[in-house]
Amino acid sequence: MQPAFVVLTDMSAATEVALTYTSRLAQRLDGRLVLLHVYLDPMLAPDAAVMASPILVTSRKEIIAYLVERAQELPVPAEAEIVVDMLSPALADVVQRHRPLLLACGREQPINLLDRMIGNWVLPILQQAHQPLLVVPEVWQSTELPRRAVVATDDKAFWLSAPSLALTELLTSLKLTTTVVHVAEATGPSRADVGLASAQRTGLFGHLTENSLYEVCEEAPADGILHAAAELHAQLLVLLARPHSFLGGLFHHSVTADILRRSPVPVLVLPTTA
Secondary structure: OOOEEEEEOOOOHHHHHHHHHHHHHHHHOOOEEEEEEEEOOOOOOOOOOOOOOOOOOOOHHHHHHHHHHHHHHOOOOEEEEEEEOOHHHHHHHHHHHHOOOEEEEEEOOOHHHHHHHHHHHHHHHHHHHOOOEEEEEOOOOOOOOOOEEEEEEOOOOOOEOHHHHOOHHHHHHHOOEEEEEEEOOOOOOOOHHHHHHHHHHHOOOOOOOHHHEEEEOOOOHHHHHHHHHHHOOOOEEEEEEOHHHHOHHHHHOOHHHHHHHHOOOOEEEEEEOO
């Protein structure tokens, strides 16, 4: 069965960037795409965690017609689905049926619109699906797949979940040059080696040595990670979503959320088991 990549669509410019990027990833594995649009009448559930489409449509038929046409234009096999449901159960159903390698969505500009996306898209994905999540910023214009990646780690060991480890073939095919970035605490000994050892153990990021470690001092975690990614000319930023990040209150104040709002490069969020 062809590996699946699910792209959450709202027919925005940001979605188009994510769709193009994810199509290129799918081509690496002869994979397929699923274009998922979650449709819910705001009159029925005004507080539902869904994103409103930026395109004015009069019916679900118009949406599905657009998505089907767009799917036919892609360079890989693709299908379109529109579901009338809340986002969380829709994701659960899609994951069960398609067993995707990852879920992808676009990040809109200006940045303040992402605050809504963080709650409406990312949090339900991490809470319910526990799948790897790719967030592609609307400003990302590169036509090439990533060759330089940064993996952001803290001072605690981590073990990736089974869905995260399922990305081994894809990430290996990219032949990434990977740097493990650690933002050191203001005081106390460095524990950068802990994150490096955990990244090495995953086998996802190519050959890592002590020279693959980049430590940042005297910066806030999100600032340090983003500055390091810029200095290293990273084309992909990998973040770890630990189980406690699935709690809404913590997530909204986490380093992960801050980086997702601000990163100028695509971000891959990998769930861990610890």
